[in-house]
Amino acid sequence: MTYTIIGGGAVGLVLASYLATQGSVTIVVKRQQQAQLLQQHGITCHSEWGQSIAHVHATTTIPNDPAQHIFICTKAYALQTITEQLAHIEAATITACQNGLAHLALLEHPSSCAAVVEFGAYKESDTIVHHTGVGRVVIGALSGGQVPFIASTQQLPIIYDESIQDVMWRKALLNCCINPLTAIMQVKNGELITNPSLWQIVMRMHAELEEALPKQMKNVPLKAVYELCEKTAQNRSSMHVDIAHGRQTEIEEIVGAVLAFTAHPLPTLRVLYDQIIAKR
Template sequence: MTVQIIGGGAVGLLMASFFSEKNIHVEIVSQRSEQCEALCTYGLVRKGRAGEEERFSVGGTTQIAETPELVIIATKYNALAHVYPLLTRLPTTVPLLFLQNGLAHFEEALHLPHLHIAFGSAQFGAQRENDYTVMHKGIGVLKVALARGAVEKFAYIDELQGELLPIQHEMDAEKMLLEKALLNCFINPLTAILKVKNGELITNAHAYSLLETLYEELMTAFPSVRSQFPFDCVKVLCEKTATNTSSMLADRLAGRKTEVDTIVGAILAKAARNQQQIPTLYTLYEMIKALEQVESGDKM
């Protein structure tokens, strides 16, 4: 039995460590043979918040197995265009679990012919240190929602349940992804532009004022979720992940294209379809797109 995780980034490596910890054979599918060799040579190292290290046996490969028990897609959204053709070569009975931020991948993934598709919302903190080392920056729940098929096909996920990784099942996959995208909209664009860690959004008075304004605009645009997202919950999230570098900021610091389109752009588009405007979020979106253009040297 084999679980394969496509994507050797922070989320993929951390998930692989949890599978290995439960003695479930797991492989990282990476485009880079160097990462595969490193995993096979050194194992996977997970660092905790107190600096403690654990080493796990995790395979590395550049190929998707013919009949894995479960495939988890843990790449960023921008990589999915290259992943979808690979998935179509798998038997349609192989269950697929998508772990992307944002909303753009939801309808795309459901166009695949596979019988069992689920989506996940990872609310833990993870940061990749190198090809075989991941830092577990903050304990958080992994929410999983079945979009179609049989929930028992994803039973391996329930085996990960524990203090370091609480598992929570949701009934509505699209609603779950919307809620996660909203959470990302509170933190990601502000931290990416200000170049601050999550906690500074509530300790810096000016950043805090922007956060409050952004919250009110988002809740006005999506009033049905206000009861689930009191502003105190946003503050608690910032506090719990105070030392974390948001994924969007990490992308900026590494010179990578951010996921601003699939996270912020998708929320703006959904609000527009409901004839709602979110001016502060729109401004942040345009600022990040402008920064990406400047930093890439693109004059268009």
């Protein structure tokens, strides 16, 4: 198998280091300096199984190869630029690994797929990554075409799901209930369930989402929000971390996409959305 990973961030480095055990991997990064470091040192991945070093080919140019399986591992707001770059690239499949819903509209390749990443990762440096919290990668075709093959392992369980859009919606709605509030309050996920005032806000937001999006919210009972906060109690949400570091957030692609999908006002979620936008 020939795999191309676009984006040398947390998810891209973890995925590239596992895929290197299954085939030939090219990682496409934005900065020449990162490409050079990756060529020289490979990717060091720390996980509960120990430390591994994966040797990959690193470049700043997307290869053109009809046999390659491309995984886009940038943040959702970089997707527009990447899809423009991909317009003239041949590939067997192109899989977008972003949170949120924006890529539903962007990927027009007949073999476009989406992956919902349920593991956790953070990047220590351009060549060192930590695979924190084992979790699945759920992959499915967006337009009924083929999907990339990845062998499922204990470290990286891979699930194929024909209803990938439902999986994406579920994750986006869970992110809506957790990410903006934790980012505004600068609290860890667990505080949403231990602080009664914050849980009241989550309950109100969840009830409004159920009224606006009954079909999509069938997969997202309040219990699921509670359990995710409990499971990730000690974690800071990705939006919380982005705001804390003064970085761009994925508010548009996660919350903005949900707000734009329905004519219902969703007042609680909208206020949080406006507050995150105001921080720009």
